[in-house]
Amino acid sequence: MNPLLWLVNCTDIQSALLADYLRDRGFDLRHLNKTAVYGPPPKNMPLPGACLIFGSQNSEPLIHRMRSWGFDAPLLFLYQYGGTRDCISVLEAGADECVHMPISHFAFLARLHALLRRASVASWLAPDSVEQPRDNSHSHLSRRLAAEEKQAAFAALPQVTPQ
DSSP: OOOEEEEESOOSHHHHHHHHHHHHTTOEEEEEOHHHHHSSOOTTOOOOSEEEEEOOTTOHHHHHHHHHTTOOSOEEEEESSOOHHHHHHHHHHTOSEEEESSOOHHHHHHHHHHHHHHHHHTTSSOGGGSOOOOOOTTSHHHHHHHHHHHHHHHHHSOOOOOO
16 A cells, blocks of 8 residues: 655645656655645545645644644655745744755655655554655665665674684
8 A cells, every 4th residue: 555645735836746756656645735724634534644745935834733633644844945944944833854845856755755664663654554665776875775784784793703
């Protein structure tokens, strides 16, 4: 089962392209406009594995409102304009991650998978509902991580000293 993502305030072309990219990667997406989130919690809609909020000015009340529902799934805030202060303010409002757009699709997908893994460890999701990353053995980071894991496994082996 692929994780469900809520997309909030997904209006511009770049966020629509990102939504298409996520859908192509097997994510189940539901779009919510900003005004729908200010009302009562959506009925008859399953809770998502994560929520992506496409930023605008003053998104803190939106995040506060979602948290007031008891919504404890991870919130990923994506913004194009603004700076570090805007990112800090949404993190303090309750967002779990803040990403400045544009970002490469690979970097975004890696951050999204990390957020979903943290969520499953925190028991917000059943562990089997988090899609495991596809084989990215071609990437430099994956090769480096695999080499570090191999070194750690080798270092954990008991050392035999000749007598």
